[in-house]
Amino acid sequence: MSILRLLRWGVTRSPWLLHFNTGGCNGCDIEVLAAITPLYDPERLGVKLTPSPRHADILIVTGVVTKKVAERLKRIYDQIPEPKVVVAVGTCAISGGVFRGSYSHVHGVDKVIPVDVYVPGCTPRPDMIIKGIVEAVRILDEKARKIEQETPVR
Amino acid sequence: MSLPKLLGEVAKNLFKKPATLPFPKEEIKPAPGYRGLHRVDGDKCIGCSLCAIECPTGAITMKMRPGDKKKRYPVIDYGKCIFCYRCVEVCPVKAYIVSEEKPPVIRFDKKEAFIVEPIFKSTAEKPAKEEKQ
């Protein structure tokens, strides 16, 4: 149990992000990029970007989720260890946005994987993306607590 | 080998004020004229549906006004809206109220917050809270 508590402490103090572009216009991607640069600098809050899904706690998804990418998105989601939180950034990731009705995408991230936080806007500003991450950390904490409670004490 | 050119700049930056904005403590103000959340003034709206037709994403749906079977009013879905302000531009009676408010972050259990009804100043006309999608 104490290990799980340590996990929760670590995970909520320093969540690592994985950013995944599923077919958006790159607008949200450069805003996520801007959000990690000196002006906003979430690293002072412990938020760090990681290139590997196995190290990540929070998955940031941007873009419309094209059919070709959907299976990869599912696979990446499965590779992230529990507890995990998904943040859908931008209108495209929420509902398909301006590309709604097209033949080649699935209209939103939540059609493929469960989403916990939505950051609307086209494109959302970097500070709102950081706010979304803060909200995600809260959900991460809740999820970690749930795991802690459900695991029997030995 | 010559010295890396950036070294001096990096050293200088050590003694400068931090470039980082004190973000979570202070809100960052967008530049004036930022296209933020927009609402419909329900009293001004004449229910012409022009905004719903012109919307590039189909984020605006026209709902029947309860009580008045002929009049409609627009409901904006911020989950689909791309904040292009085309609706604000085409509205013949300027019924849209624009703001510089940033679209808020929405949790998975509060998805109904995406759908925003018009503002009705005269409360008599205010439609009773009906089914949310």
Place this chain on the structure above:
Amino acid sequence: MSKELKVIEIPVGPQHPALHEPIQLKIWVDGEEVVDVKVVAGFNHRGVEWLAERKTWFQNVFMCSRVCGICNTVHGTTCSQCFEDLGNIEVPPRAKYLRVLVNELERIHSHMIILAIMAEAIGFDSLFMLMMRDRERVMYLKELVTGNRVLADYVTIGGVRRDVSKETCDKILKYIDFIEERMKFYKKIWGEDPIVRKRLVDTGRATASQALSHCFVGPMLRGSGVKSDVRRDYPYAAYDEVPFNVITYKEGDSWARMMVRVDEIFESINMIRYVIEHLPGGPILPKVVPKKLPAGEGFSKSEAPRGELVYHAISKGGMKPYRLKIRTPSFTNIHNGAFLIKGAHVADVPAIFTSFDPCISCTERVKIIDVKTGKTRIIPFNKLSKLKKL
């Protein structure tokens, strides 16, 4: 072990925010050398051309702006110009100048972001951070003029959607001075710093004839010494009245391509100054913009930050286009430029690839990732550059 592994296949798939590119490069390596390369596309295919046939002219301008988020104003401008060409709509002179203003602001921000990403790809992180910090000023200016940081939606059929005030102009001039001063410093780094030069000089060289026969566009063509710029060759908006130089470098390697971008920022800064000084008065939109356009053919091209952008519309009259063809600069640059990677070292692949200024959402209006089993390794794009060079 080395005898067993003759040629290994490495899918280079990006999964890093600093590398916002969703393309998969399949490279086959022999030891350290790349023997073959294949660009796997389609991960970002959103079916924009199909959707365009189902949306009205005005809706199309908004959708086309979202083909690419980084060069969205250029997409909006070209799309509007294409429809104006089709409907013979006259654009007021003030709107033409304002289009130049916003397009050049966008070029500065786009070139700065690719310079920053290139710095990151070659492992020069402090330059990346510093350039991103200064880029925020340009983003602020863009927000001030257009109303949004990234997706401007500034241009519409017939003109532009917002006017600029006197105060805005003063602020632009003030910030532009700051950017120019900083860029002079960065130019020194890009031109002289040993770290940059060692990684970029002599990698991915394309001669002028290669660049032409492979249909490169934009900075890739100019980096090989071919003087071609749509702004000069086929002027649109107010570019025939605004003076500027076409930057060319003869070397044709990754470094030359980056230097073209550095120098173009200075040209853009001068153009913005000229535009603000000579901004004509008058309306920003014509009195009547028709909602229906006649049957016919519209063609427009423009110089996006990444090269030549082409829109070709075919109309049969009415509210919607019959066919809208979009050709984005990255599409030719990436698919045709892949041959430059052959023969390079694995560690140079990101440096060469980033020098194309790849913008995948532009490319196919589609996207990518990586996978594989067996002999294949998956290496994040940014890690690749950190592999030790022999």
Place this chain on the structure above:
Amino acid sequence: MSEEKEYPSLEEFFKNIGLEVREVKPRRYQLFVDPDKLPNVVKKLVDAYDGQVYLSTIAAVDFIDEKVFELNYDMSVIPLRCVLILKTRVPRDNPKVPSLVSVLPGARPHEVEVYDLLGIEFEGNPYLEKPFLLPKELANEYPLRKDWKGPGKS
């Protein structure tokens, strides 16, 4: 490169090879070419202007009423600073065009894209593949043909 060299105007060039070009808008020329003659014309064009000609795009249109595909080859001639649109038409039931890859290697991705989305075959292009851009589900379909039924309910 050779800024000083004088090049013939497009009217002169096409007169020499027995074709007539029309200036539809300032600096924009247009003409119809038979599909069989296309590689030859492009080759002559490339030679006449020292290779300073590039292919901007191939805009293929499905004119279903006339039962033809129209291909617009948008070429840019750098020394003359103008655009040349070569139009060609192929019957809808047997869409085959000779490829330009041997003349201009840069035509490759454009031809592959047209083949993928409209199903026009380019004879002599060894790189044709399907699906190139489309998701696997649509591997045998051609979305940009006007008789395509559409994505159905997604």
